[in-house]
Amino acid sequence: MNELDEKKDSGPSAPAQTPTDSAQGEIALSKDGIILHPQAVQNDALDPLNWSSFQKHTILAIVMALYFMFTYITTTTVPSFPALQEQYNLSAEEVNWTVAIPALGLALGPLFWSSFADIIGRRVIFISGTIVALAASIGAALAPNYGGYMAARFFQGFGVSPAATVGLAIINDVFFEHQRGQKMGLWVLAIDLGLLVGPLIGGFIGLVSHTWIQWLCVILFGAILVAEIAFLPETLYPRNFMLAQESTGVAGAVTDDEKAVSVEGVGNMPDKKAVVRTKKLAFVNVKPVPALKHPQPWASLLRFLMMFKFIAVTITTMVFCYGWYWFILAVTTMFPVALLFLGLIIGSLVSELFFSGALSDRIVLKAAKANNGIRTAESRLWLAYPAILLTSGKASDPTHKLY
Template sequence: MSTDKAEASAAEDRSQNSGTAKHEEEAPGPLKLDPRGIPLSPQPTDDPKDPLNWNRWLKLMVLTEVSIFSFLALFSASLITPAFVPLSLFLHRDLVTTAYVTSTFILLGGISAIFWNPIANVYGRRPVYIGTVAVAAAMCGASGAAKNYGTLIALRCLNGFFGGVPLGLGSATVCDMYFAHERGVYMGIYTISFLTGGHIAPLIGGYIEKNLSWHWCFYVPAIITGGILIIFVFTVPETLYSRTPAALARPSQSWMSNMLMKRRAHPTRQLRIVDFFRPFQMMIYPSVVIPTWCYSLCFAYGSILFIITSANLFGKIYHFQPQQTGLLLGIPITVGSLVGELFAGGISDWISEKRALNRGGERSPEDRLLGIIPSALLTPLGIIIEGVCLQNKTHWIGVAMGIAIASFGLQVMTTGVYTYTAECYKPQSPELGSLINFGRQVYSFTIGFYAIPFANMIGIQDAWITLAMITFAFFLPLIPLYYKGADWRKRLGKPTFHQDL
């Protein structure tokens, strides 16, 4: 018993020094360790139905299906992108105005998690996923049948509001199931999924428009989403797990009860108005607001900038048809993201584990920031390369290289930010997912208003260089965060809500 107490005391000291939440290290019994002898964070209960204790295959199944939902969210948003030209003719709108069909989805997708995540924290992830994704599939299908611009924009707003839920809730689901030392890899799988959805869509959208019509750029994701939802209903259990003494004292519900959602997922919590403002409350913490600001710009200029402007610029400069535009955009952006994730997730976990061992088991979330360094160089570089190539009308391979390099950097940044913030404040991971998604989507929405006019005003090359320099500048605050993040968290204290998760 004295050994257990000594281990628990040492773990508590390490938790205070590294800035991680103390409750993540606490356990009612003997301290549980990972394969390298470092205390597990968070500490699991002895309940086999605790998602932290699930079999590997069950965790992977849940992760896969949630990741597919995330993939389909941005896939649904971007599949129409290569078909903007024929869509603009149908709607009798210019290309800039037509691009709002995607921009409005992005905007409402950012807002949606602010509303839905507090509900998921009380009633469970499962009912929220099922209800919102079902409505999103219906709205996506209805978009294909729209007869005018106003109706289409309204349907896309609803599509984004319901379909954007997996983009904000998925990171919380990952944290429900995986320990801190695993999150780099599994959070990376989740993040590559939603980014790739927006990247693969242009590859397919042009051919769908050519062989069917632009209407099917909405029908196809609606059909696929509906099919995946049916599988989800029968295979994915609830991942929200309350660790309050009152909840743990209750009889554990059966797997069948879990799947049928017979009782509220969090039996001791009530939904309050203040819960809808919790994500913004997290902005007082530098370990949240600095990475969120940086990532929002990185995503907007390292991904959405290419997507929103491709139909306009590739058509004018290279005289590409929709399917050619989709290929030039989709292939490099997808390859860059996939290669970036092969580097990002494993390296992030390796750095974290290696440095923890060097400190005698003391974890520090700031170690995750070291893995972001390549992004600070590659994302701005890729943006500049594309701008220079477009301005000088070089061979399209130069444009492809720029997009791929920026996408590599963005994927490294995405995995790093989601993993770092979740490791700093794991109980608040739903709020973190909401806030990051909000910042990313809302800032990306604005690009459609100024990217092309800005390029027309000063030239594509100078405009893209300016945006790249802004992106690089927002990486610089990560330097003091690396050195002072733990001290700042200790000084500000821990959030007082969700301490039971």
């Protein structure tokens, strides 16, 4: 089944075409008459946008599984704190650091992995990170001392960290823009559930043995690794090069994409058939993906540092991320009681499945119809306002007490 459900319409209802509308000369529309972005390459089975709905959602499930582990590894050990204190002779402060150290790996990892995912591809980075996380989980289960345990916990976070930035890039690779709200809602649901389900599962597994909490992580990472090897193809695709070839047969057409191919990069590739891409790449590809403009390996770190030039973006991002993560971890480490998380789990499921993602897509679609079929990212901000009111309303409830 092809995801291109759009029909070509040359009648009066179709948006006017200009030379910049599409490299293919025709504008692809969704079934609602909205201009599709990005434009898929016609008749190219290697274009991720042309893959079947089943394969796309299989890829999404793999991305969600690793993103679930992104936070699961952080909180699942909390119920084992007493056992860890006894095994390694730790104070309460020292055992709390066992939650902070994987979070440090989660924070630093994307600065390392992200640029390589834009050079050699998403698949090999996902697989490499999962192998690191799996090995680190084995190390955490067998660690003979506190130092070894902490090192293993750091690399658990570092290994699973591609699930954030690279996982989001994969979603962008395989889904059209108008579909991404719902898919990203599911993606966010995975990380939310990892935080909340982690201590719930860890509490039950800890009844058997606190080391089995880590062995379960080994099993989960092993299953994800098998799924990645078997069902996750490369999704990094030289779209601008292929669209330019489709339109003019001349490589190096000018686009506004930062990863757009340059003439120098494809001077020896006069035919699009010569470009090895997605499923045709090596099973374990370690070479730069052809026909793309590749960043420097340190580009992600540089972009992160440059973000601090934009104070409004920096403050908003830091406050949101810190507030969200701190709230969950503070409650988790203070009150590791299984039933405490049921309300948060149910709330996350309801909000992400029925409001955050799907409703966001509907709002954007409605706004686009009133804007000549053009979507704008700002349309997604409308859902933030009721969320702020609901959250602040709970915080200001004078009858609300924290026990």
